[in-house]
Amino acid sequence: MSTSTAGLPERAAETTAESPWPVRLLSMKIAQYVDRMSVLWVEGQVVQLNHRPGAKTTYLTLRDPDVDMSLSVAISVNALAAMPRPLQPGERVVIQAKPSFWEGRGTLLLDARQIRPVGVGELLARIEYLKATLASEGLFAPERKRALPFLPHTVGLISGRASAAERDVVENARRRWPSLRFEIRSVAVQGSTAVQDVCRALAELDDLADVEVIVIARGGGSVEDLLPFSNEALLRAVAAARTPIVSAIGHDVDTPLLDHVADARASTPTHAAALIVPDAAGERAGLRAQRQALSRLARERLDRERTLVTELTRRPVLRDRTAYVRAQRTEIEAWRARARQQLLAGVQRERERVGHLRTQARLLSAQATLDRGYAIVTEPDGTVVTDQASIAIGDLLRVRVARGDFPVRATDS
Incomplete structure (x- = not known):
């Protein structure tokens, strides 16, 4: 360590707020670290190419095509001349270079040895x-594709x-x-x-x-x-x-x-x-076609319904609108006639039964017995005499015959 840096920390980890590195020492340390890096190959896109006539070195900017990051590159004119075609800005290349750090400017520079274009095949x-x-x-x-809107x-x-x-x-x-x-x-x-x-x-x-x-x-x-x-x-x-x-x-x-x-x-x-x-014209044409199709379907449906109504009205029941009523009236009258006949037949049967019962009642009545010559003897109080022992001589009795009655007095005969 030189006398200008004597007493300063040797390593970056040893620096403190009270004992910092000056910028010149940091630049020197970075330069020493970068200088230990090996020669490497790097790929990028040439975005800037500066060549001064008569100069032996050309400077270009190499950019990473994926991110906004670039590095400066210094390359000899001879290395550029060895390329199969002149280098153009925007071209992708691979460069063999040795990283170096310029202490005065504090910038990283690639010292290029070779440069090759990246071919189409690569x-x-x-x-x-x-x-x-x-x-x-x-x-x-x-499945991750999204459908486009119909009309954005x-x-x-x-x-x-x-x-x-x-x-x-x-x-x-x-x-x-x-x-x-x-x-x-x-x-x-x-x-x-x-x-x-x-x-x-x-x-x-x-x-x-x-x-x-x-x-x-x-x-x-x-x-x-x-x-x-x-x-x-x-x-x-x-x-x-x-x-x-x-x-x-x-x-x-x-x-x-x-x-x-x-x-x-x-x-x-x-x-x-x-x-x-x-396509607006195509959509209008499609709407017209759909409207025509709907109109055609409506007309066809209307024609079918009209035909059905016509066929229905041609039926006898609809051609003579009173025919149905007459048919129903005839049926009602037939039912009424049958009901009347059944009612009359029932009445006749009951009348005959009543007559039969009347005849039976007449045959079994007291009057019928009297008509055959029999008589009914009753006491004055109306009690029917059924036993001779209940009558004394001289009792006044009444005799009823078929036609009328008359009094009698009991005697000893």
């Missing part, structure tokens, strides 16, 4: 690996600034449903800031209560151009959104991973318009 392989990972987590599962109040649209994709979605959607409203967020759809811009726009639209569906649209392009839409950070943001998402990236042959995570996939931005709103 990109596709990484996309396939990410696809398998997300599929295993269930982000592509059909407002559609959120994320697309490039003044892009053909934006025009295709808006013009075709409004051609189908003229009153449709849009909340448009114009962002970078390729390059180093695409993922960050799209995620920010998605979060803004997802927070709007009246936005019922969000379309992420972009025209076609190369594999490298469409890489932001296979970015893991963007895909997870789409999966976490509460609003249904429509992916309208590229042409029909382009299939970024966003197509698998989104709730619906449109083969083109024009197709996205057909997914988010119905």
Whole structure:
């Protein structure tokens, strides 16, 4: 330790508020720690490239495509010249570099030894690996897909600034449903800031209560151009959104991973318009067809009922409206006649029975006995004499015969 740092703590854990490290010592310690790091390979996206004519070193900024984080890189002109094609901003590369710390500026720098572009084959392989990972987590599962609203109040649209994709979605959607409203967020759809811009726009639209569906649209392009839409950070943001998402990236042959995570996939931005709103003309035609079908069914039903009524009115009972009453009257009269006959027959039977009983009564009466020549002898008080011993000589008796009566006096004969 130099005399300028004599008496200061040797290690960071030994520092205190009373005995801190000066900035120069901290910078020196960081530089010593970083200097012990090995040469390594790092991957990123070139977002800035500064080359001064005649300079032997070129400086560039290497950004992580998934998060907003970057590092400065210094690389020799000769290393750049060894690349198979000139390096362009936005290109993904892998760099062999030795980390170093600039004490004066307090910044970390990568001292690059080699630089290689990431080929399409490597990109596709990484996309396939990410696809398998997300599929295993269930982000592509059909059951997590949400149905799009039939007629959304407002559609959120994320697309490039003044892009053909934006025009295709808006013009075709409004051609189908003229009153449709849009909340448009114009962002970078390729390059180093695409993922960050799209995620920010998605979060803004997802927070709007009246936005019922969000379309992420972009025209076609190369594999490298469409890489932001296979970015893991963007895909997870789409999966976490509460609003249904429509992916309208590229042409029909382009299939970024966003197509698998989104709730619906449109083969083109024009197709996205057909997914988010119905065709007003088609709906009107459908309503007319339904109205005509209902009218036809109503007419057919009315015709059937009219035919049924006509057939009913042609029946005799309805053709002569008094026939039923007459039939009922005839039946009532028949029942009345039968009842009268039964009543008269009953009366006759009872009359005959009464006559028979009268005859029997007449035959068994005292008068009938008198008519046969018999007489009834009674005492003056009306007591019938039934025993000779009850009469004394000289008693006055009365004799009743069939026609009349007369007095007699008992004598000794």
